[in-house]
Amino acid sequence: MAEIAPTLDEIVAPGFLRVLFQPVLRLRFGAARLHSVEALVQGPSGSLFESPALLSDFARRKCAEPALDRASVRLALSAAGALPPEVRVAVAAHAATLHRDLEFGGFLCDAADAGGIAVSRLTLGIVGPAPGRADDRLREALDGLRRVGVRVGLDDLGEGHSSFRTLLDVRPDEVKLDRYLLGGCAADPFRRAIVAAIAEVGRRFGAEVVAEGVETADDLAAARDLGIELFQGQLFFPALQAGEYTGPELFGGAHGAAGAMEIDR
Amino acid sequence: VSSSGRAPARLLILDDDRDILAGTRRFFERRGYVVDCAVERAAAETLLAHHDYHCLVVEPWLDPPSEGDHLEVVGRFRGRSPLAGIVVLTGAAAAGLEEAALRQGADVFLRKPQRLPHLARIIERLVGAQGAG
Numbered sequence: 001m002a003e004i005a006p007t008l009d010e011i012v013a014p015g016f017l018r019v020l021f022q023p024v025l026r027l028r029f030g031a032a033r034l035h036s037v038e039a040l041v042q043g044p045s046g047s048l049f050e051s052p053a054l055l056s057d058f059a060r061r062k063c064a065e066p067a068l069d070r071a072s073v074r075l076a077l078s079a080a081g082a083l084p085p086e087v088r089v090a091v092a093a094h095a096a097t098l099h100r101d102l103e104f105g106g107f108l109c110d111a112a113d114a115g116g117i118a119v120s121r122l123t124l125g126i127v128g129p130a131p132g133r134a135d136d137r138l139r140e141a142l143d144g145l146r147r148v149g150v151r152v153g154l155d156d157l158g159e160g161h162s163s164f165r166t167l168l169d170v171r172p173d174e175v176k177l178d179r180y181l182l183g184g185c186a187a188d189p190f191r192r193a194i195v196a197a198i199a200e201v202g203r204r205f206g207a208e209v210v211a212e213g214v215e216t217a218d219d220l221a222a223a224r225d226l227g228i229e230l231f232q233g234q235l236f237f238p239a240l241q242a243g244e245y246t247g248p249e250l251f252g253g254a255h256g257a258a259g260a261m262e263i264d265r
Numbered sequence: 266v267s268s269s270g271r272a273p274a275r276l277l278i279l280d281d282d283r284d285i286l287a288g289t290r291r292f293f294e295r296r297g298y299v300v301d302c303a304v305e306r307a308a309a310e311t312l313l314a315h316h317d318y319h320c321l322v323v324e325p326w327l328d329p330p331s332e333g334d335h336l337e338v339v340g341r342f343r344g345r346s347p348l349a350g351i352v353v354l355t356g357a358a359a360a361g362l363e364e365a366a367l368r369q370g371a372d373v374f375l376r377k378p379q380r381l382p383h384l385a386r387i388i389e390r391l392v393g394a395q396g397a398g
């Protein structure tokens with residue numbers, strides 16, 4: 001679909017962005033539990049700026065990550081009130097936002113409060129890269145959020161903008177293994193080597209590893225063999241509207257899993 | 266441009282004048298092109314990083330202006346899209362711009378106003394040289 005690319009003001013204005021929520025499952029001992037749901041904030045369906053990666057890239061070029069993150073978080077947490085009341089909710093923010101927007105932590109807590117989400121239910125997934133100049137502002141912002149009960153994640157490790165440096169700066173409680181690394185890992189020993197290395201890094205950091213973009217049973221089995229328990233992807237569930245989580249068919253036959261699912265605490 | 270059965274050629278137009286964008290876009294869409302438009306450099310660069318274009322039509326003098334040398338944008342686009350045709354279509358009037366634009370990697374330098382059929386012939390030639398369209 002051809003069109004004029006939106007300006008930053010148009011992107012952050014109410015009504016442009018939309019949010020879907022994708023489940024993250026914990027698979028252990030043959031049982032699946034709902035670990036969390038991740039808010040995926042996108043542009044209008046079918047539009048030039050639909051992709052979250054493209055929105056993020058644009059914000060980075062404009063040095064406007066805080067504006068995009070605030071608009072995304074506000075939208076996600078206002079919609080998250082329709083999710084099951086106990087489930088953990090993951091939202092994302094750029095490392096640059098925490099470095100530059102010193103009020104972002106307070107804003108996040110206020111947005112959660114306005115959406116009826118307890119702060120202890122939040123995971124904040126950090127999107128790299130780490131700020132160019134090393135200082136303590138990012139670490140201090142994250143420590144402040146942890147003190148009020150927010151869990152800190154690191155998104156897209158190993159691809160794009162989240163490097164080992166970002167891992168060191170963020171010291172996450174949870175690490176997202178990028179889908180590029182996982183896709184095809186069952187048949188590719190080199191991919192599997194990287195997945196195994198990140199699983200081990202996660203263990204040593206005391207961080208749980210989430211494998212995102214799981215599309216085949218073989219890749220799932222390969223990742224489980226390497227000790228990964230948390231999964232997200234089309235093999236289980238597509239991204240859903242918040243209201244779809246509380247319907248009568250919650251995780252029923254329509255999406256392939258058997259019966260309603262317990263929430264991982 | 267899509268009658269051959271190949272995917273339609275894709276154009277990116279950067280100009281801060283939304284009327285020019287709308288008219289140019291309509292004109293080329295009727296001829297079978299896919300046309301994406303941007304009113305600022307950051308949006309154009311973002312689109313270039315995520316999509317492949319056969320031809321870029323660029324007004325380097327934008328309001329508000331980008332940082333640095335205006336024509337530097339042409340060099341950046343050329344670096345990002347080595348094979349795309351690049352047409353600089355500008356309302357700027359200073360002397361020596363054509364030479365500078367070509368040095369930055371533009372294929373063609375045009376001053377506004379231009380008749381759209383003339384622009385179309387130039388773009389068809391640039392796109393055809395890539396075996397696309």
